[in-house]
Amino acid sequence: MTDIQASMDVLPGLDPRAPLLQINDLHVEFRTRDGVAKAVNGASFRLSPGETLAILGESGCGKSVTAQAIMGILESPPGHITRGEVRYRGVDLLKLPEHERRKVRANKIAMIFQDALSALNPVYTVGFQLAELFRAHRGMSRADAKNRAIGLLDQVRIPAARARINDYPHQFSGGMRQRVMIAMALALDPEVLIADEPTTALDVTVQAQIMSLLAELQRQRNMGLILITHDMGVVADVADRISVMYAGRVIEEAPVYDIYARPAHPYTRALLESIPRLDLKGHQLTAIRGLPPVLTDIPSGCAFNPRCRYAKDPCLQDPPPPAYAIAPHRTARCHFFREVLGE
Amino acid sequence: MSDVVLETRNLVKHFPVNQGIVVKSKVGAVRAVDGVDLQLRRGETLGVVGESGCGKSTLAKLLVGLEKPTSGSIMVRGQDMVRLRGGDLRRARRNIQMVLQDPYTSLNPRMTVGDIIGEPFEIHPEVVPRGKRQQAVQDLLDTVGLNPDHISRYPHQFSGGQRQRIGIARALALKPEIIVCDEPVSALDVSIQAQVINLLERLQDDFGLSYIFIAHDLSVVRHIADRVAVMYLGKIVEQGHDVAIYDQPTHPYTQALLSAVPVPDPRLRGRRDQIVLEGDVPSPADPPSGCRFRTRCWKAQHICAEQEPQLLIRERSPHPSACHFAEIRRIR
Amino acid sequence: MSDPNLIAMAEAPAGSGRPRSLAGDAWHDLRRNKIFWASSVLVLVVLLMALAPSLFTSADPAACALSNKHKGPAGGALFGYDFQGCDVFARTVHGTRNSIEVGFLSTLLAGVIGLCFGLAAGYYGGAVDAVLSRGIDIVLGIPFLLGAVVFSGRLSAGEGDDGVTAVTLTLGLLAWTSAARVMRSSVVSAKSQDYVAAARMLGAGPLRLMFRHILPNSIAPFIVVLTLMLGANIAAEATLSYLGVGLKGEAISWGVQIADAQGQARVAAGPLVWPSVFLAATVLAFIMLGDAVRDAFDPKLR
Numbered sequence: 001m002t003d004i005q006a007s008m009d010v011l012p013g014l015d016p017r018a019p020l021l022q023i024n025d026l027h028v029e030f031r032t033r034d035g036v037a038k039a040v041n042g043a044s045f046r047l048s049p050g051e052t053l054a055i056l057g058e059s060g061c062g063k064s065v066t067a068q069a070i071m072g073i074l075e076s077p078p079g080h081i082t083r084g085e086v087r088y089r090g091v092d093l094l095k096l097p098e099h100e101r102r103k104v105r106a107n108k109i110a111m112i113f114q115d116a117l118s119a120l121n122p123v124y125t126v127g128f129q130l131a132e133l134f135r136a137h138r139g140m141s142r143a144d145a146k147n148r149a150i151g152l153l154d155q156v157r158i159p160a161a162r163a164r165i166n167d168y169p170h171q172f173s174g175g176m177r178q179r180v181m182i183a184m185a186l187a188l189d190p191e192v193l194i195a196d197e198p199t200t201a202l203d204v205t206v207q208a209q210i211m212s213l214l215a216e217l218q219r220q221r222n223m224g225l226i227l228i229t230h231d232m233g234v235v236a237d238v239a240d241r242i243s244v245m246y247a248g249r250v251i252e253e254a255p256v257y258d259i260y261a262r263p264a265h266p267y268t269r270a271l272l273e274s275i276p277r278l279d280l281k282g283h284q285l286t287a288i289r290g291l292p293p294v295l296t297d298i299p300s301g302c303a304f305n306p307r308c309r310y311a312k313d314p315c316l317q318d319p320p321p322p323a324y325a326i327a328p329h330r331t332a333r334c335h336f337f338r339e340v341l342g343e
Numbered sequence: 344m345s346d347v348v349l350e351t352r353n354l355v356k357h358f359p360v361n362q363g364i365v366v367k368s369k370v371g372a373v374r375a376v377d378g379v380d381l382q383l384r385r386g387e388t389l390g391v392v393g394e395s396g397c398g399k400s401t402l403a404k405l406l407v408g409l410e411k412p413t414s415g416s417i418m419v420r421g422q423d424m425v426r427l428r429g430g431d432l433r434r435a436r437r438n439i440q441m442v443l444q445d446p447y448t449s450l451n452p453r454m455t456v457g458d459i460i461g462e463p464f465e466i467h468p469e470v471v472p473r474g475k476r477q478q479a480v481q482d483l484l485d486t487v488g489l490n491p492d493h494i495s496r497y498p499h500q501f502s503g504g505q506r507q508r509i510g511i512a513r514a515l516a517l518k519p520e521i522i523v524c525d526e527p528v529s530a531l532d533v534s535i536q537a538q539v540i541n542l543l544e545r546l547q548d549d550f551g552l553s554y555i556f557i558a559h560d561l562s563v564v565r566h567i568a569d570r571v572a573v574m575y576l577g578k579i580v581e582q583g584h585d586v587a588i589y590d591q592p593t594h595p596y597t598q599a600l601l602s603a604v605p606v607p608d609p610r611l612r613g614r615r616d617q618i619v620l621e622g623d624v625p626s627p628a629d630p631p632s633g634c635r636f637r638t639r640c641w642k643a644q645h646i647c648a649e650q651e652p653q654l655l656i657r658e659r660s661p662h663p664s665a666c667h668f669a670e671i672r673r674i675r
Numbered sequence: 676m677s678d679p680n681l682i683a684m685a686e687a688p689a690g691s692g693r694p695r696s697l698a699g700d701a702w703h704d705l706r707r708n709k710i711f712w713a714s715s716v717l718v719l720v721v722l723l724m725a726l727a728p729s730l731f732t733s734a735d736p737a738a739c740a741l742s743n744k745h746k747g748p749a750g751g752a753l754f755g756y757d758f759q760g761c762d763v764f765a766r767t768v769h770g771t772r773n774s775i776e777v778g779f780l781s782t783l784l785a786g787v788i789g790l791c792f793g794l795a796a797g798y799y800g801g802a803v804d805a806v807l808s809r810g811i812d813i814v815l816g817i818p819f820l821l822g823a824v825v826f827s828g829r830l831s832a833g834e835g836d837d838g839v840t841a842v843t844l845t846l847g848l849l850a851w852t853s854a855a856r857v858m859r860s861s862v863v864s865a866k867s868q869d870y871v872a873a874a875r876m877l878g879a880g881p882l883r884l885m886f887r888h889i890l891p892n893s894i895a896p897f898i899v900v901l902t903l904m905l906g907a908n909i910a911a912e913a914t915l916s917y918l919g920v921g922l923k924g925e926a927i928s929w930g931v932q933i934a935d936a937q938g939q940a941r942v943a944a945g946p947l948v949w950p951s952v953f954l955a956a957t958v959l960a961f962i963m964l965g966d967a968v969r970d971a972f973d974p975k976l977r
Contacts, residue, residue, distance in 0.1 A: 276565065409875060452892065462887075
């Protein structure tokens with residue numbers, strides 16, 4: 001066992017029986033010259049090994065910022081975490097010193113991004129970048145590290161891995177680059193993988209390849225996967241549970257089957273209805289009126305109230321609706337969830 | 344309904360690949376669009392789908408005159424746009440406009456909304472007399488669902504969906520018959536996409552517009568298109584009415600494409616007919632011989648490498664399909 | 676700005692608040708910017724000094740008495756006297772005009788040449804670009820000092836000429852290349868923007884594309900280069916004057932002063948330090964002002 005792994009095991013307060021990842025009441029704000037943008041306003045969720053949690057939302061809902069806060073890669077300034085906990089196996093990562101944080105980031109929680117080209121260093125070969133990880137974190141020899149790199153590229157199904165490790169990132173196609181990034185993220189066997197819009201930049205046929213690869217690797221490794229996306233089709237295909245975010249809050253959380261069958265929050269419902277459907281051909285799509293809120297000026301009460309067709313007086317009043325428990329493992333922040341469910 | 348407003352005949356666009364800095368020599372060509380025949384009828388929406396690199400964006404640029412075709416013709420109202428020059432071309436161009444993909448980059452950030460929408464009138468002063476232009480711009484803003492009083496605002500003061508409406512207003516200014524929509528909603532949030540699609544459909548009804556709707560999102564195309572053309576590596580591989588393409592696809596590529604689209608219904612997980620294609624799209628600079636899809640196709644035989652399949656109605660394909668082994672396979 | 680969250684945040688609340696023009700927005704920002712105020716006050720003072728030096732000192736910069744050699748500050752002579760017994764303060768104030776004039780005019784000349792070359796090369800591309808870019812490279816290949824010595828000698832009108840025109844032309848003709856290169860590359864990137872394609876699609880001609888769409892969106896880095904160049908040219912005039920190929924005869928400038936005081940620096944630092952301070956402060960003020968104004972006028976930063 002290497003030094004790093006040894007030091008990981010003595011992380012103060014590490015409890016193997018505690019939840020793999022638990023986020024409690026996370027608040028993040030950006031202090032810009034136009035005012036304070038409240039990007040995340042009390043997000044909470046948990047993730048178990050082998051589970052896929054989808055964080056679903058539109059741009060500006062705080063889903064990417066949440067991921068950055070979990071990873072500890074939030075740009076600060078202007079970003080500030082003002083409240084909350086990010087617990088990995090019971091350890092609050094936000095309270096760790098930066099050098100401990102860095103070890104967690106490399107070894108336990110990894111992330112892949114939408115844009116693989118800019119996430120890989122263009123001046124080094126793919127093989128070098130992979131091998132470097134093993135050399136730095138595992139103290140391997142050059143030859144061992146190279147072999148491990150080849151093995152990893154094989155695992156993510158890059159054809160002729162042995163030859164291609166000497167290629168530079170720009171010599172790979174979009175789908176292949178995304179595979180390289182997945183390989184890099186998985187190199188140190190993390191327990192949690194955060195995928196931020198991993199297939200948004202890819203074509204549908206390639207997207208299908210990447211999603212099935214991710215699902216297979218997750219199964220093999222019993223890894224917890226947080227999938228951040230706006231695509232309700234991708235979510236339906238792979239997620240176990242869904243957290244829907246709006247204006248920095250998790251407004252509904254539920255197992256995937258329940259949420260598609262019977263959404264409990266008007267926003268979730270409206271999103272599902274706005275997808276073009278076969279049986280509605282020739283009809284108008286059900287559009288959500290209005291615009292997403294400006295984060296420097298989030299409406300009081302329920303942030304969705306100006307666009308909601310269920311909104312009544314209580315929705316305009318602070319505090320915002322609490323997370324009503326509407327079924328086991330199911331919450332929704334809507335005062336009128338019964339009406340939404342019942343229709 | 345049946346009169347054709349736009350027709351392309353064997354439209355080809357090759358981009359030369361050059362080598363050398365001082366003395367350039369042509370070493371090859373990227374065959375972005377390689378022999379495309381399309382027909383667009385009045386009031387109809389023709390969807391063009393395909394993945395990146397299939398040539399659909401180049402096709403859009405050819406149609407609106409941003410690129411000059413290598414060969415072939417683009418007939419609008421009986422005139423060949425490729426051969427028109429000078430004033431005739433300028434007038435003919437008024438008739439075919441475009442809505443671009445990215446509402447953040449398609450509006451000049453240093454011009455007011457009034458200037459952006461009014462620019463078509465400055466370039467074509469004969470359309471609206473000078474004194475009436477501001478009113479015309481305000482009417483256009485109203486038409487696309489924006490507040491006419493916002494005429495002196497700048498693009499950065501609008502959200503993505505609103506900016507796309509500004510782009511649509513600009514395309515409408517010259518009262519065209521045809522609008523080419525190049526991925527008009529793919530940069531927008533889901534909740535905003537529906538608003539813009541509804542707007543496009545309403546405008547089509549109000550003004551009798553014909554759309555060429557280019558997109559990679561098959562469910563959006565399915566919603567809006569009357570007919571669909573599927574492109575792969577610069578060629579149309581299958582074409583037909585929306586029902587034909589979506590419910591009875593006969594080309595293997597169309598089938599794979601349809602099966603790859605994630606369906607927003609978790610109950611179908613694992614039960615769908617999923618065709619996961621091997622590999623990536625080959626480079627359009629060096630496309631495979633014969634059928635261009637054969638390198639990724641599970642049906643490929645010797646004949647596919649030797650003989651290029653034509654886009655024809657076949658024994659087992661009731662609509663045109665460019666596959667020797669075309670056969671209906673329902674995807675769900 | 677690639678983060679979609681930040682883009683969404685940067686959006687102004689559409690539908691609320693009074694509409695503001697770009698200039699209005701810029702002024703709104705500038706009013707709150709301390710650097711803007713500090714630098715513009717400094718620039719105004721320097722300009723005033725250049726236009727009306729007598730407002731600042733009543734002493735004659737040419738009235739020197741050797742008996743005052745290296746005397747300390749006394750009376751009106753705030754900065755003391757130099758080795759020829761001239762009033763350093765008076766000379767510095769009166770030197771402002773030549774320094775500013777050379778700096779401004781040479782930068783203007785370089786800017787005009789750079790803009791034309793950069794815009795044409797970037798917009799037309801291809802053969803035009805190849806020819807113009809090689810032209811830029813050739814000028815860039817001229818060693819600055821050697822070129823300046825030859826040019827200013829050739830351009831000088833001979834006896835009695837104070838050298839201001841010659842130095843201005845020399846600096847302008849040698850300095851435009853960096854501006855042209857920056858302009859070319861930002862035109863190339865602006866040209867490929869979607870809004871340019873949209874205008875072409877509407878049938879816009881090359882002049883409209885260049886001056887309505889490309890130039891306003893590519894000029895910002897060019898302006899920054901010019902503000903830096905302004906400082907560099909004021910300093911370059913000093914260099915040339917020091918080498919004896921700059922201003923001549925009775926003409927004074929900060930550069931001439933610095934050159935004169937150089938040899939005596941160990942005996943008396945004042946005559947060297949004060950014009951240098953003026954020079955540095957002016958250059959800094961222009962750079963900061965340019966920066967602040969550029970940021971305020973960039974709608975993309977909102």
